[in-house]
Amino acid sequence: MLEINNLHCKIEGKSILKGINLKVNKGEIHAVMGPNGSGKSTLANVISGHEDYEITKGNIYFKSNEINELSASERAHEGIFMSFQYPVEIPGLTVTNFIKTAINESRKAKGLDEMSSREMLKKIREKSSLLDIDSKLLSRSLNEGFSGGEKKRNEIFQMVMLEPELAVLDETDSGLDVDMLKIVANGVIKYSNDNNAVLVITHYQRLLDYIVPDFVHVILDGKVIKSGDKSLAKMIEDKGYDWLKKEKK
Amino acid sequence: MDFKEKLLDSHLAFEQDVDLLHPIHKYRKNALKRFEKDGFPNKNDELWKYTSLASIVQKDYHLSPIPDSNIELKDIKKYFLNDIDSFKLVFIDGVFSPFLSKTTHDGMDICVLSAAISKSKYKKTIKKYFNKIVPENDSLSSLNTSYTKEGAYILIPKNVEPEDPIQILHFSTGVQNSIWLQPRNLIITESNSNVQIIERHQSLSEHKVVTNSVTEIYAESNSFIDYYKIQNDLLSSSLIDNTFISQEKDSNVSVHTFSFGGNLTRNNLRFYHKGSNISSTLKGLTILESRQHVDHNTLVNHAKPNCESYQDYKGIFSDSSVGVFNGRIIVEKEAQKTNAFQQNNNILITDKSKVNTKPQLEIFADDVKCSHGCTVGQLDKQVLFYVNSRGIPEKEARALLTYGFANNVLESVNIPNLNKRIKKLIASKLGVNLGFDL
Numbered sequence: 001m002l003e004i005n006n007l008h009c010k011i012e013g014k015s016i017l018k019g020i021n022l023k024v025n026k027g028e029i030h031a032v033m034g035p036n037g038s039g040k041s042t043l044a045n046v047i048s049g050h051e052d053y054e055i056t057k058g059n060i061y062f063k064s065n066e067i068n069e070l071s072a073s074e075r076a077h078e079g080i081f082m083s084f085q086y087p088v089e090i091p092g093l094t095v096t097n098f099i100k101t102a103i104n105e106s107r108k109a110k111g112l113d114e115m116s117s118r119e120m121l122k123k124i125r126e127k128s129s130l131l132d133i134d135s136k137l138l139s140r141s142l143n144e145g146f147s148g149g150e151k152k153r154n155e156i157f158q159m160v161m162l163e164p165e166l167a168v169l170d171e172t173d174s175g176l177d178v179d180m181l182k183i184v185a186n187g188v189i190k191y192s193n194d195n196n197a198v199l200v201i202t203h204y205q206r207l208l209d210y211i212v213p214d215f216v217h218v219i220l221d222g223k224v225i226k227s228g229d230k231s232l233a234k235m236i237e238d239k240g241y242d243w244l245k246k247e248k249k
Numbered sequence: 250m251d252f253k254e255k256l257l258d259s260h261l262a263f264e265q266d267v268d269l270l271h272p273i274h275k276y277r278k279n280a281l282k283r284f285e286k287d288g289f290p291n292k293n294d295e296l297w298k299y300t301s302l303a304s305i306v307q308k309d310y311h312l313s314p315i316p317d318s319n320i321e322l323k324d325i326k327k328y329f330l331n332d333i334d335s336f337k338l339v340f341i342d343g344v345f346s347p348f349l350s351k352t353t354h355d356g357m358d359i360c361v362l363s364a365a366i367s368k369s370k371y372k373k374t375i376k377k378y379f380n381k382i383v384p385e386n387d388s389l390s391s392l393n394t395s396y397t398k399e400g401a402y403i404l405i406p407k408n409v410e411p412e413d414p415i416q417i418l419h420f421s422t423g424v425q426n427s428i429w430l431q432p433r434n435l436i437i438t439e440s441n442s443n444v445q446i447i448e449r450h451q452s453l454s455e456h457k458v459v460t461n462s463v464t465e466i467y468a469e470s471n472s473f474i475d476y477y478k479i480q481n482d483l484l485s486s487s488l489i490d491n492t493f494i495s496q497e498k499d500s501n502v503s504v505h506t507f508s509f510g511g512n513l514t515r516n517n518l519r520f521y522h523k524g525s526n527i528s529s530t531l532k533g534l535t536i537l538e539s540r541q542h543v544d545h546n547t548l549v550n551h552a553k554p555n556c557e558s559y560q561d562y563k564g565i566f567s568d569s570s571v572g573v574f575n576g577r578i579i580v581e582k583e584a585q586k587t588n589a590f591q592q593n594n595n596i597l598i599t600d601k602s603k604v605n606t607k608p609q610l611e612i613f614a615d616d617v618k619c620s621h622g623c624t625v626g627q628l629d630k631q632v633l634f635y636v637n638s639r640g641i642p643e644k645e646a647r648a649l650l651t652y653g654f655a656n657n658v659l660e661s662v663n664i665p666n667l668n669k670r671i672k673k674l675i676a677s678k679l680g681v682n683l684g685f686d687l
Contacts, residue, residue: 048638052630076640088635092656093649101649102639109640141653158639 001026001197002047002166007058008222009046016042018222019058024166027194031208031233032201034219035241040201041085043219044170047199048082049075062166076102077109079165083155083172090142095154096124098142099161106162127160131187148175156187167191168199173207185210205237218244252306253288256392257281259312263396266313273366273397276380280394287388299573299605300515300544305459305487310429312396316342317422320453322349325420328451330666335413338401341420343430345399358404359415362433365402374404378437378467382493382521389517390491393431393463400433400464405442405472414445414477414664419462421486423454434464438472440497445664449479452486464492468500470524475503475663481510481674484539491517498524498553505662507671508535508543509678519548522584525555533562534658534671536651536678537570537602544573551584551617560591563658565651566602574623577609584614591621596628596654598647648679 002024009017016039024030034040046053047060049072060067062078070078090098104114115123128138131153143151152172159167169188173181188211192198200211208216208230216232217224218241226232226244236244260281267274289306290297320341329337336359339349345361352360358371365371383390401417419432438444450460468474480488488511494502508514520529535543549558564572574593595604608621628650636646652675662668 050634071642072634072637073640073642073646076638082638084635084638088629088632090632090636090650090653092653098636098639098649101645102641105642105645106640109642162639 001063002199003061004047005059005061007046007060008056009042010054010056011042011052015056016053016222017046020219020222020224022217022224024197024199026197028215029192029198029200029211029213031213031216032199032219033203033205033216033233033236036203038219039222040203040219041170044082044168044199044201047075047168048072048080073105074109076162076164077106080168081159081162081164081166082168083152083159083170085171085174087143087151087155089144089146091144093142094140095138095142095157099124099158102158102162123161127157130160130190131157132183133157149177149180152176153180153184153187156184160187160191163191165196166199167196168201170201171203172200173202173204181207182210205233208233220245252309255309256312257285260395263313263398267398268367271366272376273379277395277397280391283385283391284388284395287386287391290388296546296575299571299575300513300542302513305513308427308457310427310457310459311425312429314342314421314425314428314430316344317424320346320349320420320422324453325349325418328418328449330414330416330447330664330670335416336411337416337418339418339420340399340432342422342424342428343399343419343432357406357409357411358402360402362400362402362435363398365435371402374437378435378465380465382465382467382495382519383463383491384519387491387517389461389489390463393433393461393491396431397433400435402434403436403444403446405438405444407439408441409439410443411445414447414667417446417448419450419460421452421456421458421460423452423456425456427457428459430458430460430462432460432462434462436464436466436474438468438474440470440472442469443473445475445477447477447479447664447667450482450486450488452483455483455485457485459487459489461489462491464490466492466494466502468494468496468502470497471499472497473501476505477662477664477667478504478506478516479671480506480508480514480543483510484512484541486511487513489515489517492519494518494520494529496520496522496524496527496529499526500524501528503530503532503661505658506533506545507674508533508537509674511541511543514541514543515546516544517546519550520558521550522552522556525553527553527556529556529558530661531558531560531562532658532661533564534655535562535564535566535572536655536675537565537572538567538678540569542571542573544575546573546575548577548579549589551578551580551587551589553583554585554587556584557588558590560593561658562593563655564593564595564604565598565655566595566604567598569599569601569603571602572604572606574604574606575609576607576621578611578619578621580610580612580614580617580619582613585616587614587617587619589617589619593623594654595623595625596651597625598627645681648676648681651679
């Protein structure tokens with residue numbers, strides 16, 4: 001589904017990714033781990049099409065098509081979703097109106113009619129109850145005054161509403177208490193199926209206790225230096241990243 | 250002959266049409282003298298630093314245009330708020346159209362100023378209120394006063410609450426090119442009354458028109474006024490709106506100004522407090538493009554204790570449009586426990602658009618709460634990326650963020666039909682259909 005070949009990328013002239021290779025198939029859950037500054041969040045942003053990140057070499061393929069040149073919204077229409085590490089606040093725009101617009105813009109791009117209000121409402125009810133979201137929160141301005149946990153849960157809510165084929169979760173566990181972590185993880189697990197894929201980007205192993213990955217990749221200095229199964233995440237939890245840095249040298 | 254001279258000279262001709270013995274005529278005469286002395290404001294005047302009338306007043310205008318008598322309901326119906334038969338005052342090229350209006354003297358007065366001036370039964374009211382809060386040093390208001398003849402006259406008596414909003418609609422038709430209109434409105438709400446008013450100036454064809462309007466509003470004790478100004482005129486039209494509001498104790502007046510069009514628009518909005526426990530709200534939403542220029546010049550004069558004022562102006566500027574906000578708050582020595590809030594936020598969409606914003610607080614009391622803030626910025630890139638990443642393309646994303654930015658001004662529009670109308674106007678301004686009820 002997602003194939004990244006020898007990806008190099010720069011931001012403001014600074015090289016961040018230096019030859020990433022990654023392949024994610026349908027039905028798989030991948031975790032990308034790494035210390036701060038290793039390039040994890042950059043990878044998430046590049047996959048989602050952030051304009052500030054310049055691809056200098058290599059390719060990103062999604063469903064067998066190269067997407068290097070697609071805009072963020074076009075990638076979303078193709079089925080890519082990113083849960084943000086720092087979700088933005090939009091005063092004056094309710095969660096409901098935001099998600100309605102997002103869904104209908106994707107439908108428009110696919111040549112479909114707008115979703116009927118009744119269908120939309122039903123879907124919003126269903127998905128928000130899955131994530132234990134109070135309906136009052138949905139009529140508030142997007143993320144404005146939300147707690148850290150509420151913001152992250154709202155990201156997952158948008159994900160389950162938009163039903164992407166690839167979900168990139170950038171540090172979704174940061175700022176969550178255990179109860180919220182369970183709710184959020186549960187939302188991801190319920191969403192995950194044989195036709196979609198999840199890329200979990202995280203510093204800590206904690207989230208992976210709940211969202212169990214099929215593959216774990218470790219990024220250091222803009223490169224995947226080690227891949228393995230979930231036991232790799234356990235090792236990092238026990239030993240940190242230093243041994244990998246030494247091993248690399 | 251320049252236009253100022255023409256205005257001075259033409260007054261003799263104007264006088265042939267009015268009652269020279271009426272008490273208000275001395276106001277006209279005095280105001281004309283003041284205008285003769287002061288002339289049009291220029292950039293040396295601190296209050297006119299960022300708005301120049303030069304390009305407007307260097308031209309010539311018809312002062313008493315011939316109205317188009319062929320205007321029918323179908324030509325103007327789309328500017329009416331409701332299909333229902335609510336009270337409205339329609340003026341065509343400055344002349345009242347009884348045929349297109351709906352007035353009343355039953356339980357309240359919704360009629361025209363010329364009638365109120367000429368009929369003896371209104372003599373006391375006119376004497377009590379006319380020209381009582383218009384500052385003498387305001388030359389454009391003086392000019393309007395000197396030519397006072399026609400406009401809206403609304404008197405809501407004690408304890409009366411009209412069911413529907415009252416509309417004041419000034420149309421210009423373009424039968425003659427280059428016209429100069431000077432409507433004069435007088436609105437009085439007696440104690441415990443409650444009224445909603447919508448005012449609009451609209452050209453029906455692309456001819457040059459300048460309107461120099463004065464509205465005096467007197468809110469007696471515990472009365473409520475909810476006033477809306479819709480400014481979405483053609484690029485050929487300019488508007489100088491001078492609105493003066495006098496509030497007695499426990500009254501609550503709110504003015505929303507929606508500025509989406511016109512060539513040059515200047516809003517002089519002045520609130521004067523005459524009692525305690527007064528609430529004043531001034532909200533504005535300005536969305537401009539091309540070379541439009543809108544200047545909001547506000548004043549809230551806190552003169553009595555325990556009053557509050559709330560100002561929130563938002564502006565969105567594209568192309569080479571220009572916005573000005575000059576918000577002055579005076580808190581007099583007696584006005585203890587004043588709570589005054591002022592906010593002006595602006596988004597510049599293009600490099601060529603421009604905003605001048607200037608809060609001005611003069612506080613002479615020591616136990617007050619006053620806050621002010623202004624921002625000028627662009628749409629945040631990270632926020633745009635976030636919205637894009639949800640599948641919302643650039644243009645729609647910008648519109649969505651603009652809508653969000655503007656929305657808290659809309660939240661307090663208490664007339665559902667008007668709220669809907671304005672949202673539609675915004676959507677068409679932004680050129681999008683966002684798939685929810687904007």
